Amino acid sequence: MKLNDFKNLSAANLSRRLRGSNIGLRVLALVLAIGLWIFVNAGERGSVESLTVPISYASLPQGMVIVNSPPTQVKIEVTGPRTLLSLLDPERLTLKIDMRSLAAGQSEFKIYPSMFNVGRNTSVTSISPDSLTLDIDSLVTRDVPVHLAVEDRVAPGYMISSVDITPPNVTVVGPSRYVAPLTSVNTEPFDLKGLTSNTSRSVEITPPDPSLGLSTGHVDARVNVTEAITDRELRSDVEVKDSDFKYRVEPKQATLTIRGPAVKLAGLAPKGLAYVDANGLAPGSHEVPLQVTVPDGMQLMRQSPDKVRIRMYHERLTTADDEHPS
Numbered sequence: 001m002k003l004n005d006f007k008n009l010s011a012a013n014l015s016r017r018l019r020g021s022n023i024g025l026r027v028l029a030l031v032l033a034i035g036l037w038i039f040v041n042a043g044e045r046g047s048v049e050s051l052t053v054p055i056s057y058a059s060l061p062q063g064m065v066i067v068n069s070p071p072t073q074v075k076i077e078v079t080g081p082r083t084l085l086s087l088l089d090p091e092r093l094t095l096k097i098d099m100r101s102l103a104a105g106q107s108e109f110k111i112y113p114s115m116f117n118v119g120r121n122t123s124v125t126s127i128s129p130d131s132l133t134l135d136i137d138s139l140v141t142r143d144v145p146v147h148l149a150v151e152d153r154v155a156p157g158y159m160i161s162s163v164d165i166t167p168p169n170v171t172v173v174g175p176s177r178y179v180a181p182l183t184s185v186n187t188e189p190f191d192l193k194g195l196t197s198n199t200s201r202s203v204e205i206t207p208p209d210p211s212l213g214l215s216t217g218h219v220d221a222r223v224n225v226t227e228a229i230t231d232r233e234l235r236s237d238v239e240v241k242d243s244d245f246k247y248r249v250e251p252k253q254a255t256l257t258i259r260g261p262a263v264k265l266a267g268l269a270p271k272g273l274a275y276v277d278a279n280g281l282a283p284g285s286h287e288v289p290l291q292v293t294v295p296d297g298m299q300l301m302r303q304s305p306d307k308v309r310i311r312m313y314h315e316r317l318t319t320a321d322d323e324h325p326s
Helices: 003-044 262-266 319-323
Strands: 047-058 064-066 073-080 095-098 105-110 123-128 131-147 158-166 169-175 199-204 218-227 229-241 245-250 253-261 274-277 284-289 299-304 307-316
Touching: 218 262, 229 245, 229 262, 253 262, 253 274, 274 284
Parallel strands: 047 095, 229 274
Antiparallel strands: 047 073, 064 131, 073 123, 105 131, 131 169, 158 218, 199 218, 229 253, 245 307, 253 299, 284 307
16 A cells, blocks of 8 residues: 555545544533523523512592502512513502592502513513502592681780681591581690780691691681679678768678679779768767779679668767778
8 A cells, every 4th residue: 555545545535534523512502501591590480580560550530539548569579580570660560550440439450460561471470569549539528617716824813815717617528428528627735824915827727637738837826815794792891971970880791792894803802892871960879871982994793782771860970980980
């Protein structure tokens, strides 16, 4: 065999061996790739992702209002390949509740997995909560009087004569179940402690329910204070005026009931209130009217007695007797 023939034979054998070696490597690479794909996908199919999805409430009929506080989010669990789950955006999965057909009252909404567009090869396996309750009511408007709430008391001997509130009414807007029963709305307490004169302040209004809207949040209040009018009973000595003679009067005291401002009435002295006029009375026994004088602004309500008996003696009064009558 020639040298060239030997070389050609060796080259042919080497080429066949290399081709056989490449096919084996290719087959091995393919088997490894298929195994890796199966391993990765088999592992991903069982992945679970928890998402918090917003809830959108839309198309509520005009003139209606939601009274309760329904949830604004729902929690879901989604299973599928991990790579697909990582692409899920909670905002794009927003649960939309269409309220256009709702009427007043309570309505129940069941939440199903099909309401969430999570894509192919994934599925929603858990929903919390899985139902919603909407409490719907009519929206109404009313004008309601404002009531001034007060705390403590004015000074002793004084009283509230009147209260002025500006504005006297406010407009209330809200669910009919809360607006319809209202007879008034209250203010924050107006402190009366120790007041002796008219006082004005701005006071806040207290909403009767957080769901109600008011046309104004405060009012101007004026509390008008005056002296309290009351009655007082006094025992007053009966004085005799303009007598020329010595005398004796029975009874010596009168009981008087006088009405007037409490502060002034408390300081009223009984001396000199009850008297009889003895001018022109001759010696002897006389029954005369009991007269009572009260300060301006006060009024005599009752007196006892109405008349007294006075005995005039023949002995004339001296200056000393005037100072110390019998």
